[in-house]
Amino acid sequence: MTAPQLEIQAIAALVAAACALPGVFLVLRRMALISDAISHALLPGIVLAFFLVEDLTSPLLVVGAASTGLVTVLLVELLKRTELVREDAAIGLVFPVLFSIGVILITRFAGDVHLDVDAVLLGELAFAPFDRFVVAGYDVGPSALWLMSGILALNVTFIVLLYKELKLATFDAALATALGLSPALVHYGLMALVSVTAVGAFDAVGSILVVALMIAPPAAAYLLTDRLPVMLGLATLLGVGSALGGYWLAHWLDASIAGSMAGAAGIAFALAFLLAPERGLVSLARRRLRQRWEFAQGALAIHLMQHEGSPEAAEESRIEHLNRHLRWDPDFAARVVRGAQRRGLVARVDGSLALTDRGRAVARELVVR
Amino acid sequence: MSETPAIEVSDLTVAYGATPVLWDVDLTVPPGVLMAIVGPNGAGKTTLIKAILGLIRPAAGRVLVQGRPYDVQRRLVAYVPQRRTVDWDFPTSVLDVVTMGRYGALGWIRRPGRRDRRLALEALEQVGMTELAHRQISQLSGGQQQRVFLARALVQDASVYLMDEPFAGVDATTERAIVHLLRRLRETGRTVVVVHHDLQTVEEYFDWATLLNVRRIASGPVDEVFTEQNLRLTYGGRVAFLAEGRSAVVP
């Protein structure tokens, strides 16, 4: 591996980690698409700030452009408050217009700006090692590496310091308000974090693919754990894994690095979606099947209990009756009865079914819940 | 009773995922009654109505409307969903919403015509909303919204009416209008099933009641089933009994 390759991977990993952390809260707060809106709407901010400072990795540009992100959030909020359009439409109106302004600015002034439409969509990760950060004559590494380290450190600090507030505002905004922890402040803090991160990541992966790194790893982690700290860790790991995997995928295919990273993040989510131990499709299907039998056996027990001691008990407890009344086909009914017998819930008494004591207890428990 | 029941539910079990919402419910609604379904929140009242309408697939059990499956008896049944389930800012007029009650009779693709609009206007007259026929629906009060939904069901000219909380959040005038309407439906031989929340008014408004809490607790004429013991079974310990024997749910 060459030094630039190592540097590119280090930057990619930092970007992925920095995106995954605020992404966790976006996914939990059902605001994933705000990241889409912010990352698009940053473009005019980046272009205008670039006219002023002419350096994509300058902290000034990051702050200037990130403020456009907050403006987007405010605009969506204002538009929603008019009650003329709903939130989804408000988001869908604001960011395409801002993004369009950005693209037009870039195209009109393409000669003066070292930004082009490709950079907007794909980022320039491959060129990142060429922009060196030089301190007092010493080359200390690529600027992007330092910038993303700074942003990652900011994100970690924010989340560590405000962990309690973030957690409470995410899961119980009303309680947070009651306790005097302003959810609005936490909200705008998070939005500022997302904006700053998106500006930093924009340079590496472009506007649209930022969304992949912010949402896909946290959503995959969400399928793998119930605990917030674990989810933060897993999302970071999956993000970094997608970034590195995506890099080598791009290397192998000789294709866009940013696109491959998004693809790898997609694969990570798809794997979690299919194979997550408890929430994946496969284990879900298995559990459904098992539940269906248990449920049917429970229904049988309750059915028998409902009619126990009533005049129609003899009629209702006949096996043929199950087919007609519970709308079960004969095979299914027979298998349910066999299963229930195996579990000792019912006993067969000449053509009729009778509840055992155990069956009665199970039925009662189910009914009381 | 030798007559075919208006609705016959047998052994109905419905589950959302692994959570049972209705367990083995049997229910017979004789024709021509005005029946309340009461029970605590989460008792499965709305689910029962939706299962009767075939909007939810039951895990087990069977529903018959006038002796035959719902699929073939659909035209005999009218449905009044909960008012808050729709978007009242939808760009349409009162008359247009009521005309939707005719869509079932029209079938696919055919458009409503003059006759359908006339029927819709007649239904609006029955709920006292003729003047508002051309209003946009977002300009209606809660009670007026409810009356629009009732008119839409009246247009269906059904023999069985299923109503989900028609009294929720309406003003006193509308409440009286609805009661009047329900009685008129019963007088013309219709069967009406109403999900109802206010235990105070069950005995006054209805002649038949079903007490539901995941299981069917009791069902029959109001004076037989609306007993302290049954209410206790339905609501657990949350029922306070007032001095004159009326009951109220204590939160």
Next chain:
Amino acid sequence: MSIVRDLFTDHTLRTVALGAATLGIVAGALGSFAVLRRQSLLGDATSHAALPGIALAFLVSGSKAPLTLVLGAAVAGWIGTLLVMAVVRTTRVKYDSALGIVLSVFFGVGLVLLTIIQKRADAAQAGLDRFLFGQAASLLERDLITMAALGGIALAATVLLWKEFKLLTFDPDFGASLGFAVRRLDVLLTALLVIAIVVGLQTVGVVLMSAMVVAPGAAARQWTDRLGVMVVLAAAFGALAGVSGALVSSEASRMPTGPTIVLAAGVVVIVSLFLAPRRGLVWRWLADYRNRRRLGAGVALVDLYRLAEQHDTLRHAHEEAAIAATAGARVRHGLEELAERGWAERVDGDAWALTPAGRAEAERRLGGTG
């Protein structure tokens, strides 16, 4: 107006205008339903998801025939939409996250495929990247025919199933109770939305096409309270934005088509939000202002009367400041309103006094409340 003359004489310009009008009409009409069904952002996922479909269709067939590429786009967009629904239905991942993942991952895969295509050295590959931000100038007659045919099908289906789609959008449960297959209708309407999106991809591009689904519908909703009028208006707004944006972009140099069209649509939305009668913000502010002024007038009237009572003579004039002390700061508007109605008059400078008519009015109002 040379542009207008060129429209009738210049074949290319006419193709561009017709193409942009077609996409605007179809996206506006079907987008209205998406806006009402709160699916504004589904269009965003669908249009981004279409990119790998376009690239794959080209890689597999080696052809740039419009129908091939559009079919590829439609299939990929449709699969993306289904994936969103599948993820939401089966897992606890919410709608917004599912949309974000499908949108960005499909788009990323599309970019990977595009970079692979660009590296292949055959001449035929050129021009696929016009699907990113759209290029109206690249529209040919055969593109136009494809767009018009697909759009025509989508619009015809909407007209034919108008009543059913209205029912599905307003009250799906009630529709199901009437026996309409609402799930199938839902799938069909979503499919028509996918068609509306792919029709516009070549002109507007995958990145911004979603705006053409949302903006015309959101604008049209402000002007009317009838679904039929809304859909027709949205189609007209879509066509207006499409044609004006496409013409500006093909006349001016270095104006990308997609963003220009979206800006035009944005202007239509802003004008509608502010100026649409009744719902528009300007009208609402005016109504608020009038209400405040009327309330202020009522307070000032009673106040003048009370102050005058303390001074025996009802024609006693008072400084504005004295009235403001009891009636609050907004007294100036209220006093002006009183003057307009002839109930009070400015005596000199900042002093005001009731007229006889004002006195009668004040007594009437106070009498009413005791």
